[in-house]
Amino acid sequence: MSEAIHAATLTLDTHVDIRWPDPPDATQETDRCVDFPKMQRGGLKAVVFIAYTPQGPRDAAGHQAAADRAEAMLRHIRTRADGVARHFCATADQLEAAHQAGALAVLSAVENGNAMGRDLARLKLWRDLGAIYLTLTHDGHNDLADAARPKPALGDGTAEHGGLSDLGRQALAEMNRIGLIIDVSHAAKSSMMQAAELSRAPIVATHSCCRALCDHPRNLDDEQLDMLRAKGGLVQITALDAFLRPPGADGKSPATVADMVDHVDYAVRRIGLDHVGLSSDFDGGGGIPGWANAGETANLTAELHRRGYGAREIDLLWSGNFRRLMRRVQGMAG
Numbered sequence: 001m002s003e004a005i006h007a008a009t010l011t012l013d014t015h016v017d018i019r020w021p022d023p024p025d026a027t028q029e030t031d032r033c034v035d036f037p038k039m040q041r042g043g044l045k046a047v048v049f050i051a052y053t054p055q056g057p058r059d060a061a062g063h064q065a066a067a068d069r070a071e072a073m074l075r076h077i078r079t080r081a082d083g084v085a086r087h088f089c090a091t092a093d094q095l096e097a098a099h100q101a102g103a104l105a106v107l108s109a110v111e112n113g114n115a116m117g118r119d120l121a122r123l124k125l126w127r128d129l130g131a132i133y134l135t136l137t138h139d140g141h142n143d144l145a146d147a148a149r150p151k152p153a154l155g156d157g158t159a160e161h162g163g164l165s166d167l168g169r170q171a172l173a174e175m176n177r178i179g180l181i182i183d184v185s186h187a188a189k190s191s192m193m194q195a196a197e198l199s200r201a202p203i204v205a206t207h208s209c210c211r212a213l214c215d216h217p218r219n220l221d222d223e224q225l226d227m228l229r230a231k232g233g234l235v236q237i238t239a240l241d242a243f244l245r246p247p248g249a250d251g252k253s254p255a256t257v258a259d260m261v262d263h264v265d266y267a268v269r270r271i272g273l274d275h276v277g278l279s280s281d282f283d284g285g286g287g288i289p290g291w292a293n294a295g296e297t298a299n300l301t302a303e304l305h306r307r308g309y310g311a312r313e314i315d316l317l318w319s320g321n322f323r324r325l326m327r328r329v330q331g332m333a334g
């Protein structure tokens, strides 16, 4: 029963990292958690691949290097689609059309607003290259916002801006204007709450879990979840073990796919099914027994079905809610 639901559902994973530099031919089976053969095998139909840049020095050279890398990665991700078996998608309509055509969907996003430097025009460049969202920070504060996990090696204190900087506020306004989704995973609670207040459009945490179940700085507490609901936003529960269950005496988290669905259940009970989605953070630290790579994606649908979610609910969790959010954000642009 869950197999048929899984086969029919537009399964979208909203956060997957890529190797950089990436081998030019990404169509073969690889040692990565996600490649196209594993997506086919696991029934994972759509993936947001990430143009990620680590937080580094915030001088002109550091900003330029990050900007160059983010742009090159976005251009590269587009080349993973051939327009036949794999469609590059930058809107919800394109995503749904790819699914209708039986093609895999390739989407892209930028992780770490640091790659913008102080040049707001880069946001429009990224959107024009097809990026659907920008994660405001990674680990370490940047010129836009404070991060949930500061980087003391870069001179970070606990807080730098007290949330968003003036530049960060300008970036949010520009993202609303051009229809680039604001991602608050990795952002400090102060940054996240201010972004939710300021943004005209709904915001999303593309790869975070629930702090009430696992007290990790990358997770969202109940106040943050409630704020997401109030603003029409989404939390995309992710398959990263340390966000799901605290480590045991051996330093390893015992989290499995059942723990992931515990977080889904918690978020659904707290803020409603319409505000919850799914992601893996594969190839960026994600992967748990039961959903260790894209080839095992059907196991997550099976666990959701076992917990009582039907076809409609499973569609909303896997992509229906995110498609609605894409349409809201892109429809409010301009």
Ligand SMILES: [Zn+2]
Binding pocket: 111, 185, 186, 207, 284
């Ligand atoms: Zn991340």
